[in-house]
Amino acid sequence: MNDSFPEEVALRTETDIVVVRKSVREAAIRLGFGITDVTRIITAASELARNVFLYAGSGVVRCRVVSRSDQVGLELIVEDHGPGIADIDRAMQPGYTTGNGLGLGLPGAKRLMDEMEIESEAGKGTKITVKKWRKGT
Ligand SMILES: Nc1ncnc2c1ncn2[C@@H]1O[C@H](COP(=O)(O)OP(=O)(O)O)[C@@H](O)[C@H]1O
Numbered sequence: 001m002n003d004s005f006p007e008e009v010a011l012r013t014e015t016d017i018v019v020v021r022k023s024v025r026e027a028a029i030r031l032g033f034g035i036t037d038v039t040r041i042i043t044a045a046s047e048l049a050r051n052v053f054l055y056a057g058s059g060v061v062r063c064r065v066v067s068r069s070d071q072v073g074l075e076l077i078v079e080d081h082g083p084g085i086a087d088i089d090r091a092m093q094p095g096y097t098t099g100n101g102l103g104l105g106l107p108g109a110k111r112l113m114d115e116m117e118i119e120s121e122a123g124k125g126t127k128i129t130v131k132k133w134r135k136g137t
């Protein structure tokens with residue numbers, strides 16, 4: 001993995017979530033994140049990947065290294081061409097679910113990561129970008 005060639009994992013079946021977890025874990029460790037942050041990143045990636053599987057059926061997770069002035073970080077882009085999220089503000093509220101979940105996946109991912117951006121259009125799909133910056137030098 002390097003800056004210009006992101007690692008990509010296709011999400012087609014539930015077992016692909018395991019592949020996402022493994023791939024994201026390796027990338028985070030390689031980048032020097034501590035165990036707590038590695039766990040946070042894996043958990044966020046799992047929730048977003050699971051949502052793709054549940055609500056869109058299939059999609060893709062891309063993982064790449066990003067940098068800003070004096071910091072490096074990991075960016076995950078989770079994208080699908082499913083039904084989209086009709087009301088993003090509502091979907092971000094803890095406990096809101098249209099499925100049988102706990103409604104904690106999206107708010108949890110936002111809390112676990114440093115940045116989260118959701119782009120979604122009804123009938124076109126959803127693209128969620130999350131970033132975690134590595135602390136220290
Ligand atoms: N990729 C997605 N495509 C369409 N809808 C989504 C997607 N991800 C999340 N959602 C919507 O946002 C809601 C909240 O998601 P989340 O916080 O993960 O809770 P849960 O998965 O337990 O319902 C979901 O119930 C669903 O309606």
Ligand SMILES: [Mg+2]
Nearest residue numbers: 051101105106
């Ligand atoms: Mg969820």
